[in-house]
Amino acid sequence: MVAASVGLFALFLAAWQWGPPALGIPAFIIPPADAVWHEFVRMSARDQLWYHTGVTALQVLLGFLFGMLLGMVVGFALGMSASAEFVLSPYILALQIAPKVAFAPLFVIWFGYTMTPKILVAVLIVFFPVMINVLGAVRSIDPDIVRLARAFTANRLQLFWKIEFPAALPPFFAGLRIAATLAVIGVVVGELVGGNTGLGYLLSFGEGAGNTAMVFVTIILLTLIGIVLYGGIVIIENKVLHFMPARVRAAG
Numbered sequence: 001m002v003a004a005s006v007g008l009f010a011l012f013l014a015a016w017q018w019g020p021p022a023l024g025i026p027a028f029i030i031p032p033a034d035a036v037w038h039e040f041v042r043m044s045a046r047d048q049l050w051y052h053t054g055v056t057a058l059q060v061l062l063g064f065l066f067g068m069l070l071g072m073v074v075g076f077a078l079g080m081s082a083s084a085e086f087v088l089s090p091y092i093l094a095l096q097i098a099p100k101v102a103f104a105p106l107f108v109i110w111f112g113y114t115m116t117p118k119i120l121v122a123v124l125i126v127f128f129p130v131m132i133n134v135l136g137a138v139r140s141i142d143p144d145i146v147r148l149a150r151a152f153t154a155n156r157l158q159l160f161w162k163i164e165f166p167a168a169l170p171p172f173f174a175g176l177r178i179a180a181t182l183a184v185i186g187v188v189v190g191e192l193v194g195g196n197t198g199l200g201y202l203l204s205f206g207e208g209a210g211n212t213a214m215v216f217v218t219i220i221l222l223t224l225i226g227i228v229l230y231g232g233i234v235i236i237e238n239k240v241l242h243f244m245p246a247r248v249r250a251a252g
Contacts, residue, residue, distance in 0.1 A: 031213040036220075039213035047202065049217070056187055056198040057225050059115055063122020064183040064229065068176060070123065071130025078131075079138025080164070096128045103190050108194035118190030118198070125186040126179040133175030137168035173237040180233050186228040200226075 012035050020030040026034060044051040073090070078085040101236035102122055142163060149159055191200020199218045206214030 007129045011183070028210065028212050031216060035215050036216045039211070040217045043202075043214065043217055049178075049202070049221075052198050052202050053221050053225070054163065056191065056222070058116040058199065059118045059187045059190075060122065060183045060225055060229065061112050062115075063119045063186055064126055064179060067123040067126025067179060067183065068120065068130055069177070071179075072134055072172065074127070075131040075134025076138060076164070076168070079135045080160070080170075085135070092128075092131070100124050100186065101193075104193040106178070107190070113194050113196060114214070117194060118187045118200075121190040122183045122186030125182045129178040130175040131174065133171040134168050138164050141167050169241060173233065173241065176233045176237075177230060180230040181226050183229065184222055188222060 016030075017033040020027075020032060032037075040049070074088075078088060103124060104121050107120050111120075113118050145163060148157060152178060154162065183188060187198070188200040188203070191198040192204055195201050199222050203215060203218040203222075206212070206218065
């Protein structure tokens with residue numbers, strides 16, 4: 001499996017390096033792989049590439065963590081209270097339907113060209129998939145199990161800790177996998193709208209300068225940030241849900 005993956009990657013690099021010139025595609029449209037590598041080296045030396053990468057990675061991590069916590073808390077709160085779900089669900093749905101890109105300029109006006117607008121956009125994007133997955137898991141718990149626990153004099157905290165929380169873990173981690181990819185999008189949107197640091201800023205700068213290789217470098221690094229975050233979630237999920245078959249975790 002590893003050999004096949006490495007071979008496919010080598011084939012992709014070869015096609016990227018020699019495919020566009022063979023098809024007559026100019027380098028300013030699709031730069032070959034070696035041109036992107038040389039631009040990566042140049043940006044590392046002169047454009048503070050790793051500083052901007054670190055800023056974006058930090059904002060992605062903070063936005064992901066805050067959005068995860070908010071989604072988890074709201075999901076459990078709505079799942080355990082039908083009246084709260086009835087009252088708050090229309091407003092949460094309206095917040096989700098509203099384009100997140102539209103909030104980015106508003107956050108920049110409120111908080112200026114700081115990290116806060118980028119983190120808030122990521123929080124908005126991460127919040128909904130986590131909340132929906134947790135809410136659905138709590139709502140799908142067999143009521144007979146809850147009644148049985150209450151028959152054995154389980155209090156509200158015990159019901160949550162012994163029944164509701166474990167039942168929500170597989171869907172919760174499934175929501176985190178989705179949220180990991182969306183967090184990167186939220187931060188980049190914020191950086192594109194208003195910012196002078198981060199990979200989104202370099203992406204905008206490269207587009208304005210017509211430097212396609214710079215755009216490719218930033219896209220690749222953004223992808224790597226998302227992959228690292230996603231991989232971290234998978235590792236934690238395997239540790240936490242080690243007692244469950246992999247197929248059950250994936251279904252969750």
